[in-house]
Amino acid sequence: MRMVGAKVRRVEDRRILTGNGxxxxxxxxxxxxxxxxxxxxxxxxxxTHLDVADALALxxxxxxxxxxxxxxxxxxxxxPLAQGAVPEVxxxxxxxxxxxxxxxxxxxxxxxxxxxDAVGMIDVEYDQLPVVIDYETALDPSVPPLFADLESNVIHxxxxxxxxxxxxxxxxxxxxxxxxxxxxxxxxxxxxRGLVADYDRGSGELTVHAATQSPQGxxxxxxxxxxxxxxxxxxxxxxxxxxxxxxxxxFREDFCVPIASRQLGRPVKWIxxxxxxxxxxxxxxxxxxxxxxxxxxxxxxxxxxxALDMDAGAYPGLPFSAVAFTGVISLLMPGPYKxxxxxxxxxxxxxxxxxxxxxxxxxxxxxxxxERLIDMVATELGLDPxxxxxxxxxxxxxxxxxxxxxxxxxxxxxxCLDKALERIDYAGFRKEQEAARAxxxxxxxxxxxxxxxxxxxxxxxxxxxxxxxETAKVRLEMDGRLTVITAxxxxxxxxxxxxxxxxxxxxxxxxxSVRVVHGDTRLTPFNIIGTGGSRAATWGSGAxxxxxxxxxxxxxxIAAGQLEIDPADLQIVDGVVSPKGxxxxxxxxxxxxxxxxxxxxxxPPGTDPNLMAxxxxxxxxxxxxxxxxxxxxCIVEVDLGxxxxxxxxxxxxxxxxxxxxxxxxxxxxxGGVAQGIGQVLYERIPYDAEGTFMAGTFMDYLLPTSAEIxxxxxxxxxxxxxxxxxxRGVGEGGMIVAPATLTNAISDALAPFGAKVTEQxxxxxxxxxxxxxxPAGA
Amino acid sequence: MSExxxxxTVNGVPHEASVEARRTLTxxxxxxxxxxxxxxxxxxxxxxACTVLLDGEAxxxxxxxxxxxxxxxxxxxxxxxxxxxLHPLQEALRDCHSFxxxxxxxxxxxxAVALLEEGATPNEEELREELSGNLCRCTGYQSIVAGxxxxxxxxxxxxxxxxxxxxxxxxxxxxxxR
Numbered sequence: 001m002r003m004v005g006a007k008v009r010r011v012e013d014r015r016i017l018t019g020n021g022x023x024x025x026x027x028x029x030x031x032x033x034x035x036x037x038x039x040x041x042x043x044x045x046x047x048t049h050l051d052v053a054d055a056l057a058l059x060x061x062x063x064x065x066x067x068x069x070x071x072x073x074x075x076x077x078x079x080p081l082a083q084g085a086v087p088e089v090x091x092x093x094x095x096x097x098x099x100x101x102x103x104x105x106x107x108x109x110x111x112x113x114x115x116x117d118a119v120g121m122i123d124v125e126y127d128q129l130p131v132v133i134d135y136e137t138a139l140d141p142s143v144p145p146l147f148a149d150l151e152s153n154v155i156h157x158x159x160x161x162x163x164x165x166x167x168x169x170x171x172x173x174x175x176x177x178x179x180x181x182x183x184x185x186x187x188x189x190x191x192x193r194g195l196v197a198d199y200d201r202g203s204g205e206l207t208v209h210a211a212t213q214s215p216q217g218x219x220x221x222x223x224x225x226x227x228x229x230x231x232x233x234x235x236x237x238x239x240x241x242x243x244x245x246x247x248x249x250x251f252r253e254d255f256c257v258p259i260a261s262r263q264l265g266r267p268v269k270w271i272x273x274x275x276x277x278x279x280x281x282x283x284x285x286x287x288x289x290x291x292x293x294x295x296x297x298x299x300x301x302x303x304x305x306x307a308l309d310m311d312a313g314a315y316p317g318l319p320f321s322a323v324a325f326t327g328v329i330s331l332l333m334p335g336p337y338k339x340x341x342x343x344x345x346x347x348x349x350x351x352x353x354x355x356x357x358x359x360x361x362x363x364x365x366x367x368x369x370x371e372r373l374i375d376m377v378a379t380e381l382g383l384d385p386x387x388x389x390x391x392x393x394x395x396x397x398x399x400x401x402x403x404x405x406x407x408x409x410x411x412x413x414x415x416c417l418d419k420a421l422e423r424i425d426y427a428g429f430r431k432e433q434e435a436a437r438a439x440x441x442x443x444x445x446x447x448x449x450x451x452x453x454x455x456x457x458x459x460x461x462x463x464x465x466x467x468x469x470e471t472a473k474v475r476l477e478m479d480g481r482l483t484v485i486t487a488x489x490x491x492x493x494x495x496x497x498x499x500x501x502x503x504x505x506x507x508x509x510x511x512x513s514v515r516v517v518h519g520d521t522r523l524t525p526f527n528i529i530g531t532g533g534s535r536a537a538t539w540g541s542g543a544x545x546x547x548x549x550x551x552x553x554x555x556x557x558i559a560a561g562q563l564e565i566d567p568a569d570l571q572i573v574d575g576v577v578s579p580k581g582x583x584x585x586x587x588x589x590x591x592x593x594x595x596x597x598x599x600x601x602x603x604p605p606g607t608d609p610n611l612m613a614x615x616x617x618x619x620x621x622x623x624x625x626x627x628x629x630x631x632x633x634c635i636v637e638v639d640l641g642x643x644x645x646x647x648x649x650x651x652x653x654x655x656x657x658x659x660x661x662x663x664x665x666x667x668x669x670x671g672g673v674a675q676g677i678g679q680v681l682y683e684r685i686p687y688d689a690e691g692t693f694m695a696g697t698f699m700d701y702l703l704p705t706s707a708e709i710x711x712x713x714x715x716x717x718x719x720x721x722x723x724x725x726x727x728r729g730v731g732e733g734g735m736i737v738a739p740a741t742l743t744n745a746i747s748d749a750l751a752p753f754g755a756k757v758t759e760q761x762x763x764x765x766x767x768x769x770x771x772x773x774x775p776a777g778a
Numbered sequence: 779m780s781e782x783x784x785x786x787t788v789n790g791v792p793h794e795a796s797v798e799a800r801r802t803l804t805x806x807x808x809x810x811x812x813x814x815x816x817x818x819x820x821x822x823x824x825x826x827a828c829t830v831l832l833d834g835e836a837x838x839x840x841x842x843x844x845x846x847x848x849x850x851x852x853x854x855x856x857x858x859x860x861x862x863x864l865h866p867l868q869e870a871l872r873d874c875h876s877f878x879x880x881x882x883x884x885x886x887x888x889x890a891v892a893l894l895e896e897g898a899t900p901n902e903e904e905l906r907e908e909l910s911g912n913l914c915r916c917t918g919y920q921s922i923v924a925g926x927x928x929x930x931x932x933x934x935x936x937x938x939x940x941x942x943x944x945x946x947x948x949x950x951x952x953x954x955x956r
Contacts, residue, residue: 007875009872010875012880013871013872013875013877015880016877016880017855017864017868017871017872017883018815018855018856018859018868019813019814019815019854019855019856019884020856021815021883023817025808025814025817025818026808026814028809028812113800113801188915189879189881190817190819190827190879190882190913190914190915191817191819191879192819239879239880239881240879241817241879241880241882242881242915242916244915273821274819274821274822274825491879492879492880493878494878663875663921664875667875667916667918667921670917670918670919671878671915671916671917671918672918673918674918674919675915697820697822698820698822698824698825698913699824703913703915705909705910705911705912705913705919706905706907706909706910706914706919706922706923707906707907708910709918709919709920711920712918
């Protein structure tokens with residue numbers, strides 16, 4: 001039976017359902033001690049006094065480290081992928097704190113309890129400095145830069161222009177200008193950050209157990225900053241309790257803990273608490289765009305101009321800073337729509353806030369801006385938003401191109417839109433909406449489209465894109481079982497299941513005979529991203545498939561030699577090699593592998609008895625358009641008494657090519673939509689004008705629960721089965737398009753009040769303001 | 779720091795230990811008893827990942843001190859399966875692909891066990907309300923609701939209506955247009 005395409009039960013579930021998972025905080029090593037950090041209570045200030053003597057004197061405390069110690073113990077942190085202006089940064093601050101939660105000192109003690117006691121005994125005083133907390137201050141050239149070695153708080157500017165933007169605007173009947181603002185939110189995996197560093201004084205080896213998306217990325221960065229030889233530096237990652245982009249970052253704490261372990265010669269554990277997590281792990285999404293769209297009265301979109309500002313927080317993200325995502329935003333903003341001219345100006349600023357991190361579809365501002373704009377165009381012109389989309393959407397014809405360059409041949413956005421509107425009964429809903437309005441009930445419908453280059457058409461990824469593709473290793477064990485070693489590093493996506501499905505089919509062995517190994521840098525191939533960017537289904541799958549195919553060729557060559565038959569006449573079914581249609585000549589893989597391992601000298605001439613294959617996948621075998629995408633539609637009812645928004649229906653029509661495991665794909669989509677709903681209705685990271693952080697608990701930072709998230713209906717546009725790698729990334733799409741879908745629906749519900757939704761955060765107070773129930777500013 | 783002796787039965791096994799008065803029940807279970815299946819997600823009683831059964835009632839172990847459970851009985855996620863045989867709830871959650879990263883899982887599982895053992899047969903809306911004290915960041919909850927509904931139906935019989943409505947939804951979403 002073919003495993004690919006089947007709703008196979010997950011390999012991971014038995015252990016996580018029985019409490020037998022291995023998360024980093026589960027690790028207890030002999031002689032292990034515990035770290036806690038002293039963090040800045042103010043947004044910006046110079047340390048005028050720092051005395052750790054009392055803390056150090058507390059029984060059970062082993063060490064207290066300050067920024068001055070770190071300058072002695074490591075090099076400045078430099079990303080191999082740094083973009084924009086990069087300041088010199090050490091793991092702990094050397095003289096100036098730059099956000100609430102910034103790292104001042106680290107205590108290492110016998111228990112976390114004692115470590116926190118000692119943190120409270122550190123004597124520190126600050127000279128407060130003026131804060132940079134909003135775009136205007138950050139952009140003001142007269143305001144001193146947060147980092148003395150940078151010239152400005154504007155750390156990056158860029159412009160992308162395509163087509164003839166002036167001509168497009170000159171041709172327009174109207175130009176509509178809107179200022180959109182997306183608020184600061186946070187990834188908030190249920191497992192916080194954490195690591196255990198274990199330096200062995202005998203071998204000089206540093207082993208780091210980490211909750212990370214990228215063990216190899218962490219290893220590379222640790223080697224650089226700690227000057228630790230890479231042959232004595234191993235990162236291990238087992239189960240990770242969610243990440244959503246956050247744990248693809250390498251954090252300053254990640255350097256402190258191994259440094260302490262190396263100094264003390266014993267294992268050091270640090271597990272972040274939730275308050276630290278909300279305050280200091282990293283925040284996402286704070287962006288604004290002033291957009292101008294040039295249209296005809298008939299609803300043709302001719303041109304788009306956008307000015308993007310992004311708030312990167314205080315420190316550059318590692319290895320990818322906020323700057324990396326401006327390029328994707330400006331590349332994708334026109335989306336699957338035809339326009340004639342386009343310009344996007346980007347600026348990234350530093351502020352006294354926690355560092356900007358990637359969060360599931362970090363470029364999603366482009367989709368929100370575009371899809372909100374289309375609805376506003378429709379309102380302004382008195383047209384139907386579905387019709388404006390149909391009028392301007394590409395067909396996916398061979399000659400169709402995103403105005404910024406890449407081919408859109410084969411995209412299915414139009415089909416997705418039609419199916420979504422049919423599924424949600426768009427025409428029927430409009431009648432229902434009218435009837436409801438007559439009764440004083442406010443229903444609304446929203447729709448939005450997105451495309452994502454996951455992996456993108458071939459022309460966007462020559463040689464395998466910026467990572468040069470991805471490598472996997474596959475080994476046939478002596479008992480005939482298959483070990484797949486992947487460069488992916490899953491944290492909930494179920495790769496132990498999906499990659500095993502692929503390898504089982506490619507090799508011809510039972511699904512249960514495949515073990516997928518990840519998260520050990522001694523074994524796993526290098527991949528700076530690990531798992532992220534919707535790359536597993538595309539690059540991780542492709543690598544697994546080409547490596548398994550290579551191994552299968554080796555096996556068939558050996559069996560063909562033994563049977564004196566053409567390899568093309570052989571098959572492997574259920575772990576047994578046999579000539580097609582000739583019974584009685586079976587060679588079980590266990591027998592073949594056992595023989596080749598124990599007696600490689602018996603390998604037939606010209607064959608390779610080493611039953612391991614390591615192959616780099618560069619995307620040559622990738623089939624299909626390369627564009628993942630789809631259309632979501634939802635129906636809401638807004639309660640003008642409370643300002644509450646009830647989501648009555650949510651329909652997803654999506655195209656991620658071929659599907660490896662439908663249950664896993666649906667789970668990715670639903671999880672993303674839930675995060676998008678949370679982002680619009682519940683979640684916001686607030687700072688006050690002094691830079692004080694205002695959401696230190698889950699009573700302040702609200703996550704949606706099972707009572708708020710609706711059932712999500714999913715329709716797949718699935719590509720036909722072929723011999724290639726026809727799977728496309730599906731991790732981010734739900735989160736990318738959900739805020740646009742939901743804000744469009746709320747806007748539609750409030751249309752009778754002339755509401756203009758330009759702020760993405762729509763808690764009850766904002767909904768009531770938009771409806772005119774409470775006055776602006778109330 | 780003052781220590782107290784605590785006698786507690788965990789998953790049927792009696793334990794006696796001397797603990798600091800300030801030691802949380804989660805640290806006691808995870809570090810002292812080495813039952814790391816119970817997870818710590820927020821340490822302030824909101825996320826529910828640390829949910830265990832205390833004398834049969836679902837409680838947040840992060841809000842309790844170890845000294846508070848003296849003389850009482852605790853069940854954790856490790857106590858559900860019998861050898862290799864999964865609890866029917868665990869089977870149902872596995873069949874429904876209920877979870878992804880697994881970190882919130884112990885809390886949902888123990889909350890749902892308490893519900894099952896009460897003999898509850900909630901409809902979908904009631905079930906969503908019952909589970910709303912546990913946070914999951916991965917799934918969007920639908921798969922968890924479906925899994926618990928399935929378990930309710932398998933264990934407490936067809937009195938529960940959530941199974942049928944979520945089940946039919948699960949069928950609806952199966953449509954794959956080729």
